[in-house]
Amino acid sequence: MSERAAPFYCPYCGDEDLRPSEEGSVPGGGAAWECAACNRAFRLKFLGLLAAGLRPAHTDGEDPSP
Numbered sequence: 001m002s003e004r005a006a007p008f009y010c011p012y013c014g015d016e017d018l019r020p021s022e023e024g025s026v027p028g029g030g031a032a033w034e035c036a037a038c039n040r041a042f043r044l045k046f047l048g049l050l051a052a053g054l055r056p057a058h059t060d061g062e063d064p065s066p
């Protein structure tokens with residue numbers, strides 16, 4: 001799994017002409033993507049893991065006493 005996820009379509013207009021934005025060219029900083037069709041810049045943000053993925057593997061089948 002790469003650090004930066006690559007979008008296939010613009011979430012706003014659906015165009016496929018996306019280019020990686022330069023660092024610092026978007027307010028807030030960080031890596032972003034630019035859509036050449038609608039001239040929007042957006043960012044794919046990792047929010048966190050789902051609750052189902054938070055179960056540690058080493059406690060599987062055992063009762064973790066707090």
Ligand SMILES: [Zn+2]
Pocket residue numbers: 010011012013014015035036037038039040
């Ligand atoms: Zn677009």
